[in-house]
Amino acid sequence: MKKALFFLFFSVSISGFSQTYFTRTGTTNFKASVTAFEPVEATNKSTTVILKTTTGDLAAQLFMTAFQFRVALMQEHFNENYMDSNRHPKAVFRGKLAGFNFTEVSIQKEYNLSGTLTIRGVKKEINTTATVTLDGDKIILSSKFTVAPQDFNIAIPKIVRKKIAENIHITLNYELVEKK
Amino acid sequence: MKPPASIESRQVAFTGTAAEFSPKVQENANEWLNSIVVLEGVVTSKDENGITLNNRIYCQFSTRQKIVVAEQTLQIKGRFIGYDDLLNELKLDQCIIQK
Numbered sequence: 001m002k003k004a005l006f007f008l009f010f011s012v013s014i015s016g017f018s019q020t021y022f023t024r025t026g027t028t029n030f031k032a033s034v035t036a037f038e039p040v041e042a043t044n045k046s047t048t049v050i051l052k053t054t055t056g057d058l059a060a061q062l063f064m065t066a067f068q069f070r071v072a073l074m075q076e077h078f079n080e081n082y083m084d085s086n087r088h089p090k091a092v093f094r095g096k097l098a099g100f101n102f103t104e105v106s107i108q109k110e111y112n113l114s115g116t117l118t119i120r121g122v123k124k125e126i127n128t129t130a131t132v133t134l135d136g137d138k139i140i141l142s143s144k145f146t147v148a149p150q151d152f153n154i155a156i157p158k159i160v161r162k163k164i165a166e167n168i169h170i171t172l173n174y175e176l177v178e179k180k
Numbered sequence: 181m182k183p184p185a186s187i188e189s190r191q192v193a194f195t196g197t198a199a200e201f202s203p204k205v206q207e208n209a210n211e212w213l214n215s216i217v218v219l220e221g222v223v224t225s226k227d228e229n230g231i232t233l234n235n236r237i238y239c240q241f242s243t244r245q246k247i248v249v250a251e252q253t254l255q256i257k258g259r260f261i262g263y264d265d266l267l268n269e270l271k272l273d274q275c276i277i278q279k
Binding site for chain 1 (some may be wrong): 181182183184185209210213214227228229230238240261262264265266267271273
């Protein structure tokens with residue numbers, strides 16, 4: 001009986017741990033550059049990401065003001081004119097890695113990633129693929145997808161329209177560690 | 181084409197303890213966005229890229245910092261970037277250890 005209880009306790013505690021992997025400092029990059037003009041791109045190295053390894057549920061959140069541009073004026077315009085970062089400080093993604101199974105990820109595996117991206121309070125469905133790589137005790141999740149400014153009701157003034165790409169490429173690279 | 185201002189060159193909006201700062205920001209986080217703050221608090225955890233003060237404020241370093249030990253009291257300068265409701269904590273970036 002004692003032995004059975006021990007095994008019960010043991011298996012419950014195993015399934016109770018290792019369920020959540022996370023980072024506070026994930027890298028999210030966007031590129032909206034047009035050839036021959038000043039590159040329009042920025043990197044956010046403060047993205048919070050939480051992955052439930054039992055279900056594949058993924059939640060990510062970043063602050064608009066934490067996007068670093070090379071040019072101060074561009075960063076200012078991004079926050080003030082386009083993203084309205086004071087009213088909508090965050091971008092949020094909630095989704096799922098379809099069929100994610102932690103025990104199946106040996107070194108690297110590709111999954112379909114789908115979910116809802118909310119920017120400026122406007123929701124858009126995202127469907128893409130994500131690569132999940134095991135690196136020691138880390139899970140590295142990388143993915144890319146494309147959005148358009150009008151998906152989030154962002155109006156680009158005529159005067160700069162030629163300098164900002166119609167399709168904005170977003171790339172993610174998140175190194176997750178176990179949340180204890 | 182000027183790069184964005186470094187936090188050293190920007191004006192400090194708040195100086196005080198981490199314990200004082202948390203409730204202030206909780207009232208209206210948006211008001212403090214992008215503000216430079218100087219906070220004193222106790223290091224409750226650390227990772228590769230930063231430290232947590234008072235179990236509540238995550239401070240991300242822009243460059244690797246000298247070794248920080250848990251339970252140490254530090255004063256840091258950084259930029260407030262927002263309230264992270266996934267982890268229920270306040271977040272600063274570009275942090276520098278002052279003392």
